[in-house]
Amino acid sequence: MSATAISAPLRLTRDTTALRAHAKSMRRHVLRMAEIVGQGYVGQGLGIADVLAAVYFSELHTRPAEPTWPGRDRFVLSIGHYAIGLYAALAEAGIIPVEELSTYGADGSRLEMSAPETTTGVEMTGGSLGHGLTQSVGMALGLRLQGKDARVFNLLSDGECQEGSTWEAALAGAHHKLDHLIAIIDCNNQQADGAPSKVMGIEPLHEKWAAFGWHTQRVSGHDFPALLAAFAQIRATPGKPHAIVVDTLMGKGVKAFEDREKNHFIRVAPEEWTLANRQLEESA
């Protein structure tokens, strides 16, 4: 393989049909991983697939065959248990092999249930919540100091807005004017003990992030034109860090999972997977 082939950048697109196709393919990966382990964070993986497709295939400058290229944009996953969704994106982008997805959650596999940074394409070990934005601030400071024209995307969750460290980092991002830092807050209205409004209210999120000095937008996490417009707004707004609050539906694309209650960690009967696969193929 030639050096140019090794360094080939991931091809980005703003064509929503192409992005939807990537998302569909990623959802197939998610179902395949979840079916093998028989349970898991399939709801999160399906729910975040559109957002991850938009980030990875319209925004993120990476080189799939050179995952530690110093000039790459960073995608930092705070919420380690969304690993199933991240692995689907990494496989779809060619950063990890698709065949390896069948090892998800297996003993000895590097595709652990919560993503470790020793795995190719994983920038930080998430899972202990409230870390991602603090490290993203540091990455953004470090990239800027070294004159690198790279951006840092951090995916965090609505529940993670209950961690004090998230707001410490929010202060720092605005104070240091990190306009190449983008926080994506996934609002799926579900945390371990139930809905955030019942567990510990966090709304109004838009107003909170804006009050902390962030350029804030709130869009549906399943609306590609809206997501692309939000990314365009970010490019047009210098001087502040950016927050996109994305409202998503857990289990999106599989009706049976969308309708399930208390689905932070889904348990699925073996016969349900056939139905799930059929519903995904029938979905828009």
Next chain:
Amino acid sequence: MSTAPVTAPRGVTGNILTSDAAGAARTETAPFGHALVRAGEKDTRIVGLTADLGKYTDIHVFADKFPTRFFQMGMAEQSLIGAACGLARTGLVPFATTYCVFATRRAYDFIAIGAALGRANVKIIAGLPGLTTGYGGTHQGIEDLALMRSIPGLTVIDPCDATETAQATAAIAQHDGPVYMRLLRGVVPVTLEASYKFEIGQARLLVDGADVAFISTGLMTTRALEAARTLAASGVKAAVLHVSTLKPFDRAAVAALLARVPRIVTAENHFITGGLASAVADLAVDERLSIRLKRVGIPDVFCESGSLPYLAERYGMTAAHLATAAQEVLR
């Protein structure tokens, strides 16, 4: 309740920049800050950050010299450590400063997961170790070594004086991996010989002696040296083994000394459980060495506030206490 009359002049705690330098023959000012500047001149990857304690952790010297390479994170220790880890992930070598209590009590998870599990190349520099502040339990870092020793892969250092603080700063700047180092700040005594050479993970036998051995770390080594001189005057030959790196622990050097001189006094500016004394006791068990051990350190209490000499006396941490402990293990 009656108030006892004041019968003697008492120490005061009015100066928050109080240091342990009273009575020292030689001192240096801000040895860490100046050493970091020297390291930073050679290595442009070095950056500094603090959580609203720049002036009080001597890193202001670096900030003045390299303003664009210094990041103020405000009063937010989780953000401080997290940002340091992020900076390290872009190839930089961040030195993050705060006090021992705030780094270890407030940001423990960020050190354990962000720095240690993530193998981030961060250096956490923590001021006010043990009884080096006039403030009480809120500011005295009495259990930080126990907490930091419990984290896999973290290097833990407690320097003795200005000379070692400067040498250790240079050494950890070149070391690839996460480090927690206690900081002696402000006017810091110079007590080690000019020929002293710090190396990460190496204990140093500063004085040899066959009757009793002090195994000490941090500023307590200065007091152990003084106690050894006192004992020598009465014909007792005391060794002093200085263990400034608590982790990785120099098992070979300590085991060799325990085997040769089984009457041991440990001395640490830290809770007597979980720090140096515990490391020595663990090693003695592992190596099946029968020793007589007396532990000098902070007892299982939150300490009072007070002047440093008062605190050292109150909690049994002076050179005289060490000499007495040595006589006890000799009995």
